[in-house]
Amino acid sequence: MTAPISPETTSIPRHRVLAKVVGSAVPEMDRVLTPDALLFLADLERRFGPQRKILLSDRLLRQDRFDDGELPSVPLETQHIRNGAWEVDPAPKALIDRRVEITGPVSRKMMINAFNSGATQFMADFEDASSPTFANMVEGQANLIDYTNGALTLKTDKKTYAVGENPATLLVRPRGWHLEEKNVTVDGKPMSASLFDFGLHMFHNGAALAKDGRGPFFYLPKLESYQEARLWNDVFNFTQAVLGLDNGTIKVTVLIETLTAAYQMEEILYVLRRHITGLNCGRWDYIFSYIKTLRNHKQFILPDRAQVGMDRDFLRAYSLRLIETCHRRGAHAMGGMAAQIPVKNDDAANDAAFAKIKADKEREVRAGHDGTWVAHPAMVAAAKETFDAHMSGKHQITKQRQSPRISDDALLEPHTGTITEAGLRTNIEVGIRYIAAWLCGRGAVPIHGLMEDAATAEISRAQIWQWLRHGAEVQLEDGSKERMSSALYTRTFDSVFAALQTELGRDAFIEGRFPEAARLFTQTATSADLPEFLTIPAYAILEA
Structure with missing residues (x-):
């Protein structure tokens, strides 16, 4: 030694x-x-x-x-x-x-x-x-x-x-x-x-x-x-x-x-x-x-x-x-x-x-x-x-x-499947719930039977950004299809936001930092350039 x-x-x-x-x-x-x-x-x-x-x-x-x-490759x-x-x-x-x-x-x-x-x-x-x-x-x-x-x-x-x-x-x-x-x-x-x-x-x-x-x-x-x-x-x-x-x-x-x-x-x-x-x-x-x-x-x-x-x-x-x-x-x-x-x-x-x-x-x-x-x-x-x-x-x-x-x-082969309105709603809801908890000092958060961490919110907002960027086809709950757009995001976000307010009540919604979480989620999911990490702008307001 x-x-x-x-x-x-x-x-x-x-x-x-x-x-x-x-x-x-x-x-x-x-x-x-x-x-x-x-x-x-x-x-x-x-x-x-x-x-x-x-x-x-x-x-x-x-x-x-x-x-x-x-595309990514092994270093020569x-x-x-x-x-x-x-x-x-x-x-x-x-x-x-x-x-x-x-x-x-x-x-x-x-x-x-x-x-x-x-x-x-x-x-x-x-x-x-x-x-x-x-x-x-x-x-x-x-x-x-x-x-x-x-x-x-x-x-x-x-x-x-x-x-x-x-x-x-x-x-x-x-x-x-x-x-x-x-x-x-x-x-x-x-x-x-x-x-x-x-x-x-x-x-x-x-x-x-x-x-x-x-x-x-x-x-x-x-x-x-x-x-x-x-x-x-x-x-x-x-x-x-x-x-x-x-x-x-x-x-x-x-x-x-x-x-x-x-x-x-x-x-x-x-x-x-x-x-x-x-x-x-x-x-x-x-x-x-x-x-x-x-x-x-x-x-x-x-x-x-x-x-x-x-x-x-x-x-x-x-x-x-x-x-x-x-x-x-x-x-x-x-x-x-x-x-x-x-x-x-x-x-x-x-x-x-x-x-x-x-x-x-x-x-x-x-x-x-x-x-x-x-x-x-x-x-x-x-x-x-x-x-x-x-x-x-x-x-x-x-x-x-x-x-x-x-x-x-x-290593690049993408999964095939569908992009659905329900999946969009889940991404928005889980993303907002997690960020709100994170801003309140909790990093491991049970949401809908899963223990979620920061990667959850990162996937949620990155998927939405990707769907918006390429105008992906979204299967709506009524069976019809619609291209992913700012209008579709806003419509779905407003619905999720209102449901969370109703579920939690005004005081818990505000004290739980849900309005800040919602703004941050939207900024990082819909900005022109995809932010590298959600946690960097979130950290700036964590103890503000």
């Missing part, structure tokens, strides 16, 4: 590199954002923030090429990686069996319930499942500190919650490279939210988790290229040196949530090979990325979201290619999220939800996935039983399979 580097030995004088808290005071802030922690955050931002901004500019240039007619300059004989480093003991992982926000009660759910791993999500209020982000970090120290408990008037024996193994998902933490600045500018989330967890907990083999483990979201993965690798190398950890102590799983990343899975594994243990099918964000990347190409219009399933077309191809790639390189191939949650007071609907969970997980395990995700503790057992029935070992990495190689073209 290398000797830790003290703050005093860094090349920049301490008084000049301290990050500054500019947000309002929130609970636990003094415990989390200590002077030494802020010094470490400032060092991360100064060293790696400039390259992050260059890579974000590269995203825009790449999208310009796609808008002009180019990395053929030697794809042709080479190499594997990623072995996974640590805590990440060998990953058959059922549960994900959720970083609020205290939900974290405790997730740890105790019976899942093999729990991903504490600072990204899509959490609304990034400053209070939420700081509370999440305090909860991670308490978990690491064996002190994660919660007392209410009715019950005391505590992490039990044999809890799920912790993984942490920081926010994506595209997001900033406006409440902490370095040199007068907001710092990277990715480095904020990662840096605080590593500074406070990295060494303690490494000491007893519990971590530090991460999920990396929304990467669009191997260059972005390589930046993370640089961050890991630096952080391990500063904290006195052996190189390779940090272990990560990368979510393949973007279309461009699907063409660079081997490259991502390669540049992170000392630190990575697997890839994950981030299916909802992947659908959003497919629409966003191919937005100017009429031949890739998708039908209603409910018809875009993992069992066929570009989603099936992406899943199988991920399995093929991971197993060839000795990595875990993780399946995607099952968004179903228990349905109270409706036995038929509840049974249907569990049936969908089991069918989805059986498809995944038979295809070769080594584990899967669920969104609710009650769904862990159903997913585990399905994987146990079809996966006798701890994973399927070494299992020999006869399967056709997935072509580059297969």
Whole structure:
């Protein structure tokens, strides 16, 4: 193990590199954002923030090429990686069996319930499942500190919650490279939210988790290229040196949530090979990325979201290619999220939800996935039983399979189906409901029997933008057909908006920030240019 580097030995004088808290005071802030922690955050931002901004500019240039007619493809300059004989480093003991992982926000009660759910791993999500209020982000970090120290408990008037024996193994998902933490600045500018989330967890907990083999483990979201993965690798190398950890102590799983990343899975594994243990099918964000990347190409219009399933077309191809790639390189191939949650007071609907969970997980395990995700503790057992029935070992990495190689073209094959007025209404309603909850500080929201996160709203508004852009044919409820237009959107939006007002009542409608959510949804769904992310303009008004 290398000797830790003290703050005093860094090349920049301490008084000049301290990050500054500019947000309002929130609970636990003094415990989390200590002077030494802020010094470490400032060092991360100064060293790696400039390259992050260059890579974000590269995203825009790449999208310009796609808008002009180019299609995603494998990088020509990395053929030697794809042709080479190499594997990623072995996974640590805590990440060998990953058959059922549960994900959720970083609020205290939900974290405790997730740890105790019976899942093999729990991903504490600072990204899509959490609304990034400053209070939420700081509370999440305090909860991670308490978990690491064996002190994660919660007392209410009715019950005391505590992490039990044999809890799920912790993984942490920081926010994506595209997001900033406006409440902490370095040199007068907001710092990277990715480095904020990662840096605080590593500074406070990295060494303690490494000491007893519990971590530090991460999920990396929304990467669009191997260059972005390589930046993370640089961050890991630096952080391990500063904290006195052996190189390779940090272990990560990368979510393949973007279309461009699907063409660079081997490259991502390669540049992170000392630190990575697997890839994950981030299916909802992947659908959003497919629409966003191919937005100017009429031949890739998708039908209603409910018809875009993992069992066929570009989603099936992406899943199988991920399995093929991971197993060839000795990595875990993780399946995607099952968004179903228990349905109270409706036995038929509840049974249907569990049936969908089991069918989805059986498809995944038979295809070769080594584990899967669920969104609710009650769904862990159903997913585990399905994987146990079809996966006798701890994973399927070494299992020999006869399967056709997935072509580059297969990754683009769009789903066929219908675009309906009901689908349009659902997109508007779910989008508004989710954004309103997000603006009120909730990131994981049950809507119509599904646990929805930020990707839900992204798909909803991106689909409408795509349908408007290309004048897609919409099947109306009376059986007739109409081209998608501003008039049809406005008519449907007005109907949904009025129904929500009636359902909630005026006061709850206003206090729940539904008018703001509705305006934001319409702006991002009908603007001339498709905004890159809904959460960026939403963050600007989150705590306004």
